[in-house]
Amino acid sequence: MSSLTHFDLLPLQIDPQSKAISATTPSRALEAELANLNSLHRALLSLETPHGIPPPPVPVNPKRSANVAKLRDSGNGEFRKSRFPEAINFYTLGLKMALQRPQWEPNQLIREEVASLYANRAQAHMALTQWAEGAVDAEASVEARRVGNAKAWWRRGRCLVEMGRLEEARDWVRRALGMEGEEGELVALLRDIEARIAKKEEKA
Amino acid sequence: MGFSIPQIDWLSLALPVAYLFVLGGSLYTFSTIYRKRKAAQSANLAPWFGPHLQRDIYLSLLHLDQRDDEQGKEKKEASPRIPDSVIRAALLRRAVEDIHRLVQIRTAKQACSALLQKGSVGDDLWQRFQRAEKELEDELRDVVMEANALAPNWGQIIFQSANEIAANTTLREKLDNIQEQTEAEKAWWEKRRAAIQADFMRELDEGDSKDGKSVSASTAPSSVDGEPDAVVVGAAGKKKKGKKN
Numbered sequence: 001m002s003s004l005t006h007f008d009l010l011p012l013q014i015d016p017q018s019k020a021i022s023a024t025t026p027s028r029a030l031e032a033e034l035a036n037l038n039s040l041h042r043a044l045l046s047l048e049t050p051h052g053i054p055p056p057p058v059p060v061n062p063k064r065s066a067n068v069a070k071l072r073d074s075g076n077g078e079f080r081k082s083r084f085p086e087a088i089n090f091y092t093l094g095l096k097m098a099l100q101r102p103q104w105e106p107n108q109l110i111r112e113e114v115a116s117l118y119a120n121r122a123q124a125h126m127a128l129t130q131w132a133e134g135a136v137d138a139e140a141s142v143e144a145r146r147v148g149n150a151k152a153w154w155r156r157g158r159c160l161v162e163m164g165r166l167e168e169a170r171d172w173v174r175r176a177l178g179m180e181g182e183e184g185e186l187v188a189l190l191r192d193i194e195a196r197i198a199k200k201e202e203k204a
Numbered sequence: 205m206g207f208s209i210p211q212i213d214w215l216s217l218a219l220p221v222a223y224l225f226v227l228g229g230s231l232y233t234f235s236t237i238y239r240k241r242k243a244a245q246s247a248n249l250a251p252w253f254g255p256h257l258q259r260d261i262y263l264s265l266l267h268l269d270q271r272d273d274e275q276g277k278e279k280k281e282a283s284p285r286i287p288d289s290v291i292r293a294a295l296l297r298r299a300v301e302d303i304h305r306l307v308q309i310r311t312a313k314q315a316c317s318a319l320l321q322k323g324s325v326g327d328d329l330w331q332r333f334q335r336a337e338k339e340l341e342d343e344l345r346d347v348v349m350e351a352n353a354l355a356p357n358w359g360q361i362i363f364q365s366a367n368e369i370a371a372n373t374t375l376r377e378k379l380d381n382i383q384e385q386t387e388a389e390k391a392w393w394e395k396r397r398a399a400i401q402a403d404f405m406r407e408l409d410e411g412d413s414k415d416g417k418s419v420s421a422s423t424a425p426s427s428v429d430g431e432p433d434a435v436v437v438g439a440a441g442k443k444k445k446g447k448k449n
C-alpha cells in the first residue's frame with residue numbers, strides 16, 4: 001500500500017528537562033538520527049525568528065562572516081610578519097568559526113570561506129616545511145572549492161613533491177590542469193615533476 | 205405508404221446476442237483479473253527506498269502527543285507534551301531526508317530510462333521507480349502542508365533550508381574525512397623523513413670513506429632541506445596575489 005497512509009510507530013520518549021528525544025529500545029540508526037534531531041533542535045532553540053523556524057538561506061546574518069574575515073585577516077597579518085605558527089592558530093580559529101555556522105545557511109558561502117582558510121593554512125604549514133599538514137589542508141581547500149582554486153591545487157602538488165610522492169603529485173597536478181585549464185604555475189609544476197621523475201628513473 | 209413491422213424472430217436473434225454477452229463477459233473478466241494481478245504484483249515489488257526513519261520519528265512524536273491528550277490530564281506529568289520546537293526540528297529532519305531522496309531519484313531517472321530503452325533492465329524496475337517518484341511527490345506535498353500548519357508560510361522555505369542542511373552535512377563529512385588523515389600523513393612523513401635522513405647520512409659516510417665524489421649525488425636528498433626557502437619566497441609572492449580577492 002502507499003507509504004503515505006501508514007508509518008511505523010517508534011518507541012520514543014522525551015526527557016522532561018532537556019526535551020531530548022530518546023528511544024526506549026534503541027538501535028544504531030535510530031540513535032544516530034535522534035542525535036541529529038536533538039542537535040538540530042538545540043540549534044533551532046537559539047533562533048530568534050518569530051516562529052522558531054530557520055530563516056530562508058538568504059540574506060545571511062553578516063556577523064559571523066565578519067568574524068571569519070577578521071580572523072583570516074589577522075592570520076594573513078601574522079603570515080606577512082613570518083610568524084607562521086600564530087598565523088596557523090588564527091586560520092584554525094577562523095575555520096572553527098566558519099564550520100560552526102548554522103546548517104541552514106547557504107553552503108556556497110561556507111565553501112568559499114573554508115576554501116580560502118584551508119588554502120592559507122596550507123601555505124603557512126608549507127612555510128614551516130610541514131608538508132604533510134600542508135598537503136591535507138590544500139586537499140580540503142580543493143574539496144570545498146574545485147574550480148578557481150588553482151593556488152590550493154598547486155600547494156598540494158608542491159607538498160607531495162616535497163615529500164617525494166612524485167607519481168601522486170603528477171596525477172594530482174594533471175587533474176588540476178583538467179579543472180583549472182592551462183594555469184601557468186600548474187604547468188610549470190607539472191614540468192618540474194616530470195623532470196624529477198625522469199631524473200629518478202635515470203638514476204634507478 | 206404503410207410499413208409493416210417485420211416480425212422479429214427472437215429465437216434466431218438469441219444466438220448472436222448470447223454470443224455478444226459471452227464475448228463481452230469473458231473480455232471483462234479477463235481484464236479485471238489481469239489488472240488485479242498486475243496491481244498485486246506491483247504492490248509486492250520491493251520499494252525503491254528503505255523505511256523513512258525521519259518520517260517515522262516525526263509521526264511517532266505527533267502520535268505520542270495525541271496519545272497523551274487522550275489519556276487524560278493526570279498522566280501529564282509522567283509524559284510531558286512534546287514541545288512544538290521538537291516537532292519542527294523533526295519535520296526539518298524529515299525534509300532533509302526527502303532532499304536526499306529527491307537527489308537520488310533525479311540522478312537515477314536518466315540512467316534508469318536509458319537502461320529501460322536499451323532493454324537492460326526489466327519492466328518491474330521501471331515500475332518500482334515510477335512508484336517511488338510518485339510517492340516522493342506526495343511526501344513532499346505532505347511536508348509542505350505540515351510545515352504550513354506549524355508556522356505560517358514555512359512551507360515555502362522549508363525545502364530551501366533543508367537543501368542547505370543536506371549540502372552542508374555532506375560538505376562537512378567530506379572535510380572531516382580529509383582532515384582525519386592529517387595524523388596518519390604526519391606519522392608517515394616523519395618516518396619517511398627519518399629514512400631519507402638515515403640514507404643521506406649513510407651516503408655521506410660512504411662518500412667520506414671512498415672519496416669526495418659522491419657529494420654531488422648527495423645534493424639530491426638535501427634538496428628536501430634546501431628547497432623550502434625558495435618555496436617560501438615563491439609562496440609569499442603568490443600570497444600577495446591572493447590577498448586581493
